[in-house]
Each structure stands twice: as structure tokens, then as C-alpha cells.
């Protein structure tokens with residue numbers, strides 16, 4: 001608090017700026033670490049506490065998700081390991097974002113291929129660090145994330161005149177409500193989060209079906225066609241385009 005007093009003394013003329021400084025200095029940033037490697041977790045907790053952060057630690061995905069669900073307002077940042085007992089970090093991240101909790105999440109991962117990085121950011125993580133990492137770099141990332149303005153996640157996804165509400169799972173095209181099954185909802189949500197992108201079949205099946213999905217079956221096409229029938233009835237162009245030999249794409253600019 002010494003520092004705060006010094007700033008006040010030197011800046012009598014500009015009250016607004018001073019009050020912002022005081023708030024920042026008084027509020028201790030609280031971080032939740034979800035990490036099952038005990039030694040790493042201990043080291044992180046100790047290091048972050050030495051830097052003036054308040055730190056809580058949990059060691060499995062289920063407990064982590066529960067804590068975030070009920071206590072996310074207590075935390076300014078979540079450090080989330082990917083490979084966790086009971087529930088993996090990417091699932092936790094995805095579900096937390098689905099609940100519209102927008103607390104910044106920094107993922108720690110040992111996976112290093114480019115593909116998994118994309119998947120990671122798709123889950124709604126704000127940033128990731130590959131293990132092993134330097135503590136100085138972690139601190140820099142934490143500072144960067146805490147400077148970002150908190151953006152409330154919108155519960156509506158909108159493409160063209162299609163509006164999908166993520167809470168109620170209701171879909172509207174123009175003024176018409178369209179009823180979806182849960183699987184159709186998930187499929188459309190996946191498309192609407194990636195407008196204009198070609199999505200490979202394997203990405204769709206991996207994300208929307210369990211690992212027992214038979215890659216030779218046409219289940220995916222059946223679902224896509226059902227979805228098309230529902231959203232494109234009476235329209236000239238289909239919003240969901242087939243990309244031959246690859247997968248599908250949701251057009252993002254035509255009606």
C-alpha cells in the first residue's frame with residue numbers, strides 16, 4: 001500500500017486516474033489452479049502467492065468444474081491443465097463456456113501439435129502454454145489476460161437471419177422458430193461458431209459423436225440433411241454447403 005500513497009501524493013490534480021490505481025492495487029487477484037501434477041501445482045501456488053496473488057488449487061476436472069460453476073465470481077483467472085483425472089480440461093472449458101461463464105482461462109498442455117492448439121482455442125480457452133514453461137512467461141501471460149476487458153459472452157449465435165440461443169437451445173430463422181433435437185442443436189452450434197470455415201467430416205464426428213463413431217457410416221450426412229431440411233425449407237440456397245471430398249461449410253453471408 002506504500003506505493004498507492006505515493007501515487008496519491010504525486011497526483012493530486014487527477015482524481016479519476018488515482019482512484020483507478022487504488023482499486024487495482026487493493027484488489028488481490030485470485031487464481032484457481034486445476035492441475036493434477038502435485039509438484040507442479042505446489043510450485044505454481046507458491047510462486048504465484050509470492051507474486052501477491054491469492055491461489056486456490058484443485059486436482060481433478062470434476063471438482064474444478066464444480067468450483068467454477070458455483071464460485072467463478074471469486075476468481076479473476078483459471079489455470080487449467082488439459083489431462084486431468086475424472087474430466088479433461090478441454091471438456092471442462094467447453095462446458096464452462098456453455099454455461100456462459102467468461103472468466104479468463106489459461107490452459108496448460110503437454111500436447112504440442114498445431115491441431116490441438118486450434119481445438120483448444122475452439123473450446124473457449126483464452127490462451128495456452130505448452131509444458132514445460134518458464135514461470136516468468138506464465139506471469140507475463142497472466143498479466144496480459146488480466147488486462148483484457150471482460151466481455152460477457154452473448155447467448156445468441158447469429159449467422160444470416162439464423163439466430164441460435166445457447167441457453168434455451170431455441171433456433172429462429174427470421175420470425176420462424178425451428179425445433180431442433182439435441183444432436184441437431186450441437187451440430188448447428190458447431191457450424192455457427194465457425195461461419196465460412198470448411199469443417200472436415202472428422203472434426204464434426206470427433207466433436208459430436210463418441211469415439212465409437214463408425215467412420216464408414218453415413219450418420220453425419222443424415223444429420224446434416226435433416227438440419228438442412230429444417231433451416232432451408234423454402235429457400236433457394238442452402239446455408240450448409242457441401243465441400244466435396246472434405247466436409248461442410250456454413251455460408252456466412254447469404255440469405
Ligand code: CA
Pocket residue numbers: 035036037081082083084
Ligand atoms: Ca495433468
